Amino acid sequence: MKVRSKTITLDELDWDILRLLQSNANQTYTEMGRRLKVAHSTVYERIKRMEQERIIKKYTVSIDLEKLGKKYITAIMTIFTDPKLTEGVAEKLSEMSEVVEVDTSLSEELLIIAKVVADDQEKLHSFIAHKIVSLPGVLRIRTSIVTKKFKETELPIERSK
Numbered sequence: 001m002k003v004r005s006k007t008i009t010l011d012e013l014d015w016d017i018l019r020l021l022q023s024n025a026n027q028t029y030t031e032m033g034r035r036l037k038v039a040h041s042t043v044y045e046r047i048k049r050m051e052q053e054r055i056i057k058k059y060t061v062s063i064d065l066e067k068l069g070k071k072y073i074t075a076i077m078t079i080f081t082d083p084k085l086t087e088g089v090a091e092k093l094s095e096m097s098e099v100v101e102v103d104t105s106l107s108e109e110l111l112i113i114a115k116v117v118a119d120d121q122e123k124l125h126s127f128i129a130h131k132i133v134s135l136p137g138v139l140r141i142r143t144s145i146v147t148k149k150f151k152e153t154e155l156p157i158e159r160s161k
Contacts (some may be wrong), residue, residue: 008053013038017046018056019157025059072117074146075124077132079112085137086110092135098127121145 010018013036020032029047033040050056065072081089086104090112093102101115118124124145132138 008055010050010055013042014046014050015157017043018050021047021056022154022157072119073121073124074149075116075118076144076146077112077114077116077128078142078144079114079132080109080139080141081112082137082139083110086112089135089137093132096131098131 016036017032020027020035029040029043032043036043047056079089079093090102090104093099093112093114098116098118099114100117103113105111105113116124116127118127124143128141128143132141
């Protein structure tokens with residue numbers, strides 16, 4: 001890893017380590033070193049540097065709630081806002097536990113796309129009616145309920161060319 005001004009350049013080994021971590025962050029340094037044909041201490045040092053530079057921001061667990069019998073619905077909401085208040089609305093949405101993702105998009109107009117999870121349709125309706133509609137700057141909302149998920153993954157880490 002090389003740091004020039006504020007840009008960080010990773011070498012192929014760093015990218016390989018990130019790919020391995022993304023596929024299974026529970027691997028030991030020894031397992032990763034064996035797979036990459038380097039010493040476990042090299043893997044350890046590279047990971048620690050990437051953590052310090054905040055390239056690796058966190059480690060997390062992906063839980064299958066349906067296997068635990070937890071039923072829920074997911075909705076993708078397009079929230080049309082007053083352009084002057086969009087960032088404030090996005091920040092407020094980011095603080096809400098029901099909202100798991102918030103992005104802004106500029107197409108014909110500036111809007112917010114939010115992924116929301118609720119126990120059922122009634123709770124989703126209540127969340128929208130009581131928490132989102134009342135936010136200053138919200139003009140209108142289009143909600144799409146997810147009926148079947150085909151893929152959910154982290155961003156792919158491509159091999160450098």
